[in-house]
Amino acid sequence: MKxxxxxxxxxxxxxxxxxxxxxxxxxxxxxxxxxxxxGGGGRxxxxxxxxxxxxxxxxxxxxxxxxxxxxxxxxxxxDADFFACGLSLVLHPKNPMVPTVHANWRYFEMYDKQGNxxxxxxxxxxxxxxxxxxxxxxxxxxxxxxxxxxxxHSEFYSKYKKRCDEYFWNAHRNExxxxxxxxxxxxxxxxxxxxxxxxxxxxxxxxxFIEAYVPIVTERKHIDFNPLQRxxxxxxxxxxxxxxxxxxxxxxFGLRTNGRIESILMSLPPHVQWRYDHHxxxxxxxxxxxxxLQHPKEWV
Amino acid sequence: MKxxxxxxxxxxxxxxxxxxxxxxxxxxxxxxxxxxxxGGGGRxxxxxxxxxxxxxxxxxxxxxxxxxxxxxxxxxxxDADFFACGLSLVLHPKNPMVPTVHANWRYFEMYDKQGNxxxxxxxxxxxxxxxxxxxxxxxxxxxxxxxxxxxxHSEFYSKYKKRCDEYFWNAHRNExxxxxxxxxxxxxxxxxxxxxxxxxxxxxxxxxFIEAYVPIVTERKHIDFNPLQRxxxxxxxxxxxxxxxxxxxxxxFGLRTNGRIESILMSLPPHVQWRYDHHxxxxxxxxxxxxxLQHPKEWV
Numbered sequence: 397m398k399x400x401x402x403x404x405x406x407x408x409x410x411x412x413x414x415x416x417x418x419x420x421x422x423x424x425x426x427x428x429x430x431x432x433x434x435g436g437g438g439r440x441x442x443x444x445x446x447x448x449x450x451x452x453x454x455x456x457x458x459x460x461x462x463x464x465x466x467x468x469x470x471x472x473x474x475d476a477d478f479f480a481c482g483l484s485l486v487l488h489p490k491n492p493m494v495p496t497v498h499a500n501w502r503y504f505e506m507y508d509k510q511g512n513x514x515x516x517x518x519x520x521x522x523x524x525x526x527x528x529x530x531x532x533x534x535x536x537x538x539x540x541x542x543x544x545x546x547x548x549h550s551e552f553y554s555k556y557k558k559r560c561d562e563y564f565w566n567a568h569r570n571e572x573x574x575x576x577x578x579x580x581x582x583x584x585x586x587x588x589x590x591x592x593x594x595x596x597x598x599x600x601x602x603x604x605f606i607e608a609y610v611p612i613v614t615e616r617k618h619i620d621f622n623p624l625q626r627x628x629x630x631x632x633x634x635x636x637x638x639x640x641x642x643x644x645x646x647x648x649f650g651l652r653t654n655g656r657i658e659s660i661l662m663s664l665p666p667h668v669q670w671r672y673d674h675h676x677x678x679x680x681x682x683x684x685x686x687x688x689l690q691h692p693k694e695w696v
Numbered sequence: 697m698k699x700x701x702x703x704x705x706x707x708x709x710x711x712x713x714x715x716x717x718x719x720x721x722x723x724x725x726x727x728x729x730x731x732x733x734x735g736g737g738g739r740x741x742x743x744x745x746x747x748x749x750x751x752x753x754x755x756x757x758x759x760x761x762x763x764x765x766x767x768x769x770x771x772x773x774x775d776a777d778f779f780a781c782g783l784s785l786v787l788h789p790k791n792p793m794v795p796t797v798h799a800n801w802r803y804f805e806m807y808d809k810q811g812n813x814x815x816x817x818x819x820x821x822x823x824x825x826x827x828x829x830x831x832x833x834x835x836x837x838x839x840x841x842x843x844x845x846x847x848x849h850s851e852f853y854s855k856y857k858k859r860c861d862e863y864f865w866n867a868h869r870n871e872x873x874x875x876x877x878x879x880x881x882x883x884x885x886x887x888x889x890x891x892x893x894x895x896x897x898x899x900x901x902x903x904x905f906i907e908a909y910v911p912i913v914t915e916r917k918h919i920d921f922n923p924l925q926r927x928x929x930x931x932x933x934x935x936x937x938x939x940x941x942x943x944x945x946x947x948x949f950g951l952r953t954n955g956r957i958e959s960i961l962m963s964l965p966p967h968v969q970w971r972y973d974h975h976x977x978x979x980x981x982x983x984x985x986x987x988x989l990q991h992p993k994e995w996v
Contacts, residue, residue: 428973442972451972568951634964641941642951651868651942664934664970671966672742672751673728673958 405483420446435461452487453662477507486663492629493619495526519581525574538695540608633665705783720746735761752787753962777807786963792929793919795826819881825874838995840908933965
């Protein structure tokens with residue numbers, strides 16, 4: 397399973413980066429291959445200063461070895477070995493009319509000291525963070541998520557959509573990071589869903605990413621915007637930074653377990669602003685977005 | 697003691713804000729008075745878009761009531777009441793040749809259910825975060841810190857300078873946030889230092905702030921800078937954000953105990969950049985700063 401899934405994310409990285417380069421039309425992903433001293437490594441691909449993408453990364457990694465102390469207490473296990481691999485992506489477009497997107501698909505195995513698998517699970521999801529609200533974009537993104545889910549279980553979409561809203565909640569701001577999508581974790585074998593079934597599910601979600609995001613980019617990338625709209629985008633990006641550095645378990649985990657910092661923090665936006673006590677004007681487009689972030693809704 | 701110290705920080709806030717307005721020559725501090733529903737409140741003063749200060753705050757607060765659950769486990773106590781007050785300031789200058797500064801002076805009392813004081817302590821410090829290294833500025837700042845310490849104990853400066861270097865360590869970057877200064881906490885009564893002695897010490901440090909910082913601002917605020925230097929400042933400000941949101945106990949504490957978000961996050965810089973895998977050129981002024989941040993040194 398681990399080899400099959402690692403092969404899958406390698407191919408998915410190729411597909412996604414080549415599709416995004418085509419949409420961008422100018423910038424190319426720059427690749428960094430890195431090794432983890434304790435075992436494994438990754439292939440980081442970063443795009444900067446494109447026509448469409450101001451900054452973004454589509455990264456894969458596969459790491460293994462002894463489970464770090466911090467992860468032992470996190471998982472409530474003693475000495476164990478592990479293997480973890482995944483694809484993580486974040487794209488920050490230049491145009492505030494084009495939403496930021498994040499996605500992650502990952503697989504984890506834990507072994508006893510004899511090398512037997514004692515636990516294994518999939519996790520992941522994808523979610524959209526716009527700066528201006530185009531309801532049809534939210535509906536499109538969520539519809540694609542739902543279609544990928546419905547092929548595997550009638551309740552997956554509603555369950556993982558809800559988890560996504562809960563996970564990407566910027567608690568100290570009392571608002572969502574974005575419009576959500578899917579979030580799932582610890583997807584383990586059950587009588588009804590074997591690991592192969594989970595594999596089929598997660599790869600279907602992975603395969604749906606381009607369909608979920610690229611049509612939105614194509615539709616919005618040519619819309620004109622003014623400096624005030626750009627400013628709003630940079631202020632909202634500040635909230636993205638706050639979520640990732642204060643609340644995001646994946647980011648904090650990476651920072652605390654001595655992950656590759658530059659690959660982890662590629663998620664941070666290129667230009668960001670913080671204003672004191674900033675509030676959009678009542679009745680404005682900016683206030684309309686905020687309203688939806690404060691009260692997550694059903695899109696499909 | 698609590699009334700005396702609260703009166704002191706009120707007056708210190710007035711002194712500092714009026715001195716800083718004079719240095720700035722353009723922007724004025726805007727004041728927000730806020731109440732904490734559970735008891736107490738604060739006076740937030742923020743300056744934005746000045747000649748010198750792009751963004752900054754000089755805030756006081758005095759809060760009291762039942763010790764929140766999260767603080768109970770933090771301090772290892774059960775039901776208790778508390779009083780906490782302090783002055784916190786952060787100033788982000790526009791000109792990258794002028795350093796950012798942070799300072800905080802605070803007092804804490806804990807009570808049993810009969811209202812008796814069961815514990816009390818002072819804490820605080822002040823530290824400098826430049827974007828370009830002027831060694832004479834570091835020496836000046838640390839000399840003023842040392843002078844304030846030496847009047848109270850011959851070992852305070854070396855002890856609290858070291859604690860400052862340790863506290864403001866951006867562990868995931870393996871570098872200091874800035875050039876340090878002083879950091880002390882849990883300053884409690886001992887046979888050698890009564891609470892009044894600690895009061896004398898902390899107010900001497902508080903009184904030294906203007907002398908420690910303002911001459912540096914006056915000296916550097918007229919130096920010309922170019923867009924590349926400004927860019928470097930914005931990238932370094934990213935590290936400041938990373939420290940405050942990932943490592944700073946005070947910030948995280950405020951966010952988790954439902955503090956006033958806008959007063960807590962006034963510490964975040966106005967314009968910030970994140971680049972992928974950014975490194976200054978070997979032998980450059982930027983690399984010289986980094987070298988000192990990676991290897992904190994003795995300035996006096």
